[in-house]
Amino acid sequence: MSTDIARARQRAGAAPRRSGGLLRLATCGSVDDGKSTLVGRLLYDTKSVLADQLAAIEEASRRRGQDDPDLALLTDGLRAEREQGITIDVAYRYFATPRRRFILADTPGHVQYTRNMVTGASTADLAVILVDARKGVVEQTMRHAAITALLRVPHVVLAVNKMDAVAYDESVFTAIVDEFTARAGELGLNGAVAIPMSALAGDNVVEPSSAMDWYTGDTLLAHLEHVPLGADPTGKPLRLPVQYVIRQPSGDRRTVERWLAGQLASGLLRVGDPVVVQPAGATSTVVALSVLGRESDIAWAPQSVAVRLADDIDVARGEVLTAGAAPRPQRRLTATVCHLDDRPLRAGQRVLLKHTTRTVPALVESVTYRTDIAVARRLPCQDGLAGNDIGGVRILTAEPLAVDDYADNRRTGSFLLIDPQDGATLSAGMVDAGADHQPDH
Structure with missing residues (x-):
């Protein structure tokens, strides 16, 4: 610390x-x-x-x-x-x-x-x-x-x-x-x-x-x-997924202040820090912080915090306040998933993708392989992933997402695939853009 x-x-x-x-x-x-x-x-x-x-x-x-x-x-x-x-x-x-x-x-x-x-x-x-x-x-x-x-x-x-x-x-x-x-x-x-x-x-x-x-x-x-504990989340770049936008009267009651509330996934946040709102790319500066209802000049992961920015920019639930090495917003994700549902996950399937506090429509473009646990090999997967299978997928989202690789940030590099019809959780996914997603030969 x-x-x-x-x-x-x-x-x-x-x-x-x-x-x-x-x-x-x-x-x-x-x-x-x-x-x-x-x-x-x-x-x-x-x-x-x-x-x-x-x-x-x-x-x-x-x-x-x-x-x-x-x-x-x-x-x-x-x-x-x-x-x-x-x-x-x-x-x-x-x-x-x-x-x-x-x-x-x-x-x-x-x-x-x-x-x-x-x-x-x-x-x-x-x-x-x-x-x-x-x-x-x-x-x-x-x-x-x-x-x-x-x-x-x-x-x-x-x-x-x-x-x-x-x-x-x-x-x-x-x-x-x-x-x-x-x-x-x-x-x-x-x-x-x-x-x-x-x-x-x-x-x-x-x-x-x-x-x-x-x-x-x-x-x-x-x-x-x-055993040594894992890396300090405060040592990673700032990631604050916005969960809720709070509007309340200012001290003089003449204007309304907008506070952005959420749990810090990683990093430190101080009053005066510049931030970038992803995926929109808007920039601003932190002018006030509130932790557990008390004003503070600093907050750190994994605290829950409310943030007030200097500029009246449009920020909604699901967007991410970032600083430092910011993730590049993208719509195409390469990921490894553990399929959790009894129904198979197939190419062409329409799903909802939940990333931090944001849920967007998405399409499973392809299922690239299935891992055979018994022999530790990646096999071609024409019929999709069955329940409890582990495999690779490529996903197209309706809107860009500010994702990290899972190896860099477990919170902002993970997601869930959800059935849009009944709300059931289908798969748990980990973004690994640099991984080889071809079956073993």
Whole structure:
């Protein structure tokens, strides 16, 4: 955090940040790899479970004939999940240690709910990909690895779970790590940290395991507490998507002031800064800022802010205030998408494209390839993308959009494709203009 921001927080009376900051993480993997049990173990061993929650879990476990508390029930909160013993929705949990605060998204493992994994991992700083030591790397493991790579999650942990079921055999762990590393590298996912563990027994989750003295690395919690956080969003160029235009009387009640409200996607904004309104290209200067209803001379991502400009220019919802290296407004987008709907996405299909706070009509000009997760190859795609497919598309929008490449800015480089008839979300997309979108030969 810059000195300017630190001073602004002090003037505003904001609480000091807990040492280590906030880490957003997502757990993912195949069905029955133990994701919910792992999350429950983290919450239980870090004493992040309230007494009444633990009592409810113990009672639910007794009704199911279990002597010990089923820690998976701490996250599988939906009645349907408890009855089926699987995770369906994304379960968010919050916990903290003296070193860091955490927001954890426990995502579904079943292939039918891969779309929910995209939701959980889209804002994550770290992904924990679980593998059952008895089963090894399976197709769903690689599907989640591909999505993790696609979403450019900065850090990845390969958690080889249920080591107690294979007698804590080091050779089993090594073989799984070697296979995952090779296959994930083909998907562009490198640098995963591998940890052998048993979420059920608590081995290497919070406390080191005495049963695996051959492993000398960190426990999962120790790694989560010390992993470097991602790039500071205030170090990126200014991006402020306008969500709402507020009109209110001025101080003398003679004129009406126009304030532009939204959440900063990236960058810093100060009174006196010049800005460019994209995609129109109009320029002006910031004359006032309001944060949480209080005037301020500075704001930073990801704060929500209201901005008043020096010039009475036409700015509407969906336009973006920019500074520095501004995106070039464009109507043709080259992107990679994860298709979420059961209906296929085909060339020639008319959709709505939602980018930040703006929604415009669009046309899927072409579907350039489909990724075969099993062999990490891009295949020709004549029939479109089916549900849970990952592939490349080219899209023509009715109006120009101020988009960044996803690699440069996850907020302004992402979008959703929506069915104009029923409003269903069809695909989650990432702009990658410089990527090769030809099938492999």
